[in-house]
Amino acid sequence: MAIIRSKRFILRPFGKGDEKSLMKNINNRTIARNTLRIPFPYKLKDARWWINHNLKLNRKKKKTEMNFAITANREVIGGIGLDRIYGHSAEIGYWLGKEHWGQGIMTEAVKLVTEYGFERLGLKRIYAFAFPSNKASAGVLKNVGYKYEGKLRKHVKKGNKFLDDLLFAKVK
Ligand SMILES: CC(C)(COP(=O)(O)OP(=O)(O)OC[C@H]1O[C@@H](n2cnc3c(N)ncnc32)[C@H](O)[C@@H]1OP(=O)(O)O)[C@@H](O)C(=O)NCCC(=O)NCCS
Numbered sequence: 001m002a003i004i005r006s007k008r009f010i011l012r013p014f015g016k017g018d019e020k021s022l023m024k025n026i027n028n029r030t031i032a033r034n035t036l037r038i039p040f041p042y043k044l045k046d047a048r049w050w051i052n053h054n055l056k057l058n059r060k061k062k063k064t065e066m067n068f069a070i071t072a073n074r075e076v077i078g079g080i081g082l083d084r085i086y087g088h089s090a091e092i093g094y095w096l097g098k099e100h101w102g103q104g105i106m107t108e109a110v111k112l113v114t115e116y117g118f119e120r121l122g123l124k125r126i127y128a129f130a131f132p133s134n135k136a137s138a139g140v141l142k143n144v145g146y147k148y149e150g151k152l153r154k155h156v157k158k159g160n161k162f163l164d165d166l167l168f169a170k171v172k
Contacts, residue, residue, distance in 0.1 A: 001013045004112050004116060006109075006112060008072065008105060009070050009072045009077065009105065009108075010071045010072075011068035011069070011070060011071075011109065011112060011113070012068060012071060013058055014050065014054040014055075014067060015051065015055070016055075018047070018069060019047040020047075021074075021075035021077070022050065022069075023046075024075075025075070025098075025099075026038060026079070026095060026097065027040065027042040028040065028097070028098050030098070031098070034095075034130075034131060034134050035093070035095055036158065038095065054067050063085060064083070064086065065081065065084075066081055066082050067079060067081035068081060068109075070105070077096065077097045077105075078097055078105070078109070079095055080093070080094040080110065080113050081093055081094070082113065082121075082126070085121065085123075088122070088125060089123060090121070090123055090125075090127075091126075091128065091129070092110065092113060092126050094106055104143075106136075106140045107139075107140050107144060110143075110144045111143075114144055114170060124172050125169055125170075125171045125172075126169065126170050126171075127146075127149075127167060127168065127169035128141055128168045129155065129165040129167055130165070130166050130168065131163060131164070131165065131166070132151070132164055132165075138166065138168070141168040144170065145170055146169060147168065147170070148168055149167045149168065150166075151164055151165070151166055151167075152165045
C-alpha cells in the first residue's frame with residue numbers, strides 16, 4: 001500500500017502501535033452515529049480488531065478493501081479507505097477525530113485518495129454514502145467534485161432502524 005504525504009498529514013497503512021491514538025480519536029458518539037462499522041464506546045478490542053483486519057488485508061494480493069490511517073505527529077487522527085474495490089469502481093469512507101474538524105483536512109484527504117483510486121488503481125467511479133443529516137460529509141464530497149446521485153430509501157439497517165442514505169459519486 002502506498003504512503004501519501006501532504007503538508008499537514010500522512011496517509012499510511014494502519015500498524016501495530018496505532019491502538020492508543022486510534023482509540024483516543026475515534027471514540028466519539030457523532031462519528032459512530034454517522035458511520036456503519038464504528039462502535040461507541042470504542043474499546044481496545046475494537047482497535048486491535050481493526051489493526052489486525054488491516055494487516056490481513058494488506059497481505060492479500062488482490063485488494064478489495066484498502067484503509068489509510070490519517071496521521072499527524074505520529075498519531076492516528078483519522079481514517080479513510082476504499083472498499084468494494086471491484087472492477088472499475090469502489091466506495092470511499094472516512095472519519096476524523098473531533099478536535100481536527102473544520103480545518104479542511106478531510107477535503108484534502110478525500111481528494112488525495114480519490115486521485116489515488118483514479119490514477120493508481122485505474123478506477124473510473126468512486127462513490128460514497130452519507131446519511132441525510134450529515135452536512136459535513138456532504139460538504140467534503142462537494143468540495144472534491146463528487147456529484148449527488150440520489151436518495152436510497154431505507155438503504156441500511158443501523159441497530160433496529162432502517163435509514164435512508166444519500167449517494168454521491170465522482171467519475172473519471
Ligand atoms: C465528515 C468529517 C470527516 C468532515 O471532516 P472535516 O475535516 O471537518 O471536513 P472539512 O473541514 O473538509 O469540511 C468540509 C465542508 O463541510 C462543511 N462542514 C463541516 N462541518 C459542517 C457542519 N457541521 N455542518 C455543515 N457544514 C459543515 C465545511 O464548512 C466544509 O465546507 P467549506 O469548505 O465550503 O467550508 C467529520 O465531520 C467526521 O469525521 N464526522 C463523523 C464521521 C463521518 O461523518 N464520516 C463520514 C460518513 S459518510
